[in-house]
Amino acid sequence: ALLSPAVYASWLGPMPFTNFTLLLNPLAGLLIAVISALAFVAWLYGLSYFDEYYDKGIGAIGFFMNLFIASMNLVILADNAFWFLVFFELMSLTSYVLVIIDQTEKSLRGGFLYLIMAHIGFLMIAISFFVMASAAGSLEFEAFRTTTLAPGVATVAFALAFFGFGAKAGMVPFHSWLPQAHPAAPPFSRRSHSSSASSFQMPSQYSTKQ
Numbered sequence: 790a791l792l793s794p795a796v797y798a799s800w801l802g803p804m805p806f807t808n809f810t811l812l813l814n815p816l817a818g819l820l821i822a823v824i825s826a827l828a829f830v831a832w833l834y835g836l837s838y839f840d841e842y843y844d845k846g847i848g849a850i851g852f853f854m855n856l857f858i859a860s861m862n863l864v865i866l867a868d869n870a871f872w873f874l875v876f877f878e879l880m881s882l883t884s885y886v887l888v889i890i891d892q893t894e895k896s897l898r899g900g901f902l903y904l905i906m907a908h909i910g911f912l913m914i915a916i917s918f919f920v921m922a923s924a925a926g927s928l929e930f931e932a933f934r935t936t937t938l939a940p941g942v943a944t945v946a947f948a949l950a951f952f953g954f955g956a957k958a959g960m961v962p963f964h965s966w967l968p969q970a971h972p973a974a975p976p977f978s979r980r981s982h983s984s985s986a987s988s989f990q991m992p993s994q995y996s997t998k999q
């Protein structure tokens with residue numbers, strides 16, 4: 790996937806905007822390889838914590854960890870704004886569960902703040918997509934890439950996406966959740982959270998002509 794041409798696949802959904810479209814290009818392949826490698830290292834690191842977390846539902850932790858990793862990879866592969874937002878929300882919710890797994894006051898407070906910031910970011914990203922979709926006539930990223938936006942519209946869409954992804958990634962000045970939520974997560978979970986670099990891949994995935 791790193792050196793091969795882009796691979797495109799699409800399945801019709803029940804509604805026109807729900808077509809399930811995936812795009813695997815070299816950049817997506819690189820990010821998936823990085824996420825998968827870090828996730829594997831996180832699981833190896835987490836083996837030493839299994840006894841400590843056994844009574845807290847190790848099976849549930851494993852389920853949400855795997856779902857979190859899968860959602861990150863699907864965010865990268867999604868070539869449709871609707872499904873991107875679905876997987877992006879899944880990524881946020883599963884990481885929230887992992888943050889609060891200890892059920893301490895610190896983890897619950899950090900998880901709540903993270904959830905607030907993640908959904909502020911989600912809302913800005915969604916509005917950015919709707920702005921581009923109104924010009925492109927479709928929620929497909931392929932339509933975004935081939936649409937020429939008016940300079941003002943392009944600026945608004947870029948600003949919304951930039952700050953939306955920045956809020957999710959903990960970029961200054963939206964980083965207030967990071968020092969509280971990240972240390973509150975179990976140590977093995979933090980390693981997987983650190984691999985959520987998919988937020989920075991999207992400009993190349995849905996960029997439009999300006």
